[in-house]
Amino acid sequence: MSKLSRNLKKLREGMGLSQEQMAKKVGVKRQTYGHFETYRSNPNIPLLVKFSELFNVTIDDLVKVEL
Numbered sequence: 346m347s348k349l350s351r352n353l354k355k356l357r358e359g360m361g362l363s364q365e366q367m368a369k370k371v372g373v374k375r376q377t378y379g380h381f382e383t384y385r386s387n388p389n390i391p392l393l394v395k396f397s398e399l400f401n402v403t404i405d406d407l408v409k410v411e412l
Contacts, residue, residue, distance in 0.1 A: 349408045350384040356400045357382075371395045 357367045368378035371392060380386040388396065397404045 347384045347387075349387065350382050352407050353396065354382045356396075356402070360400075370399060
């Protein structure tokens with residue numbers, strides 16, 4: 346599991362959101378979002394921007410540092 350996938354899960358859970366709720370917030374299917382958390386795929390740049398804005402962290406924080 347990558348740091349990005351761990352951070353996405355930790356931040357989502359910290360907000361008390363399900364994968365379904367998070368997927369709706371960023372405009373993807375739940376399965377697609379689930380793949381981000383299980384490191385089956387990576388979000389594209391526009392999605393990384395949405396995640397960083399939603400979680401109020403930098404993209405660097407999402408991909409490099411465990412929060």
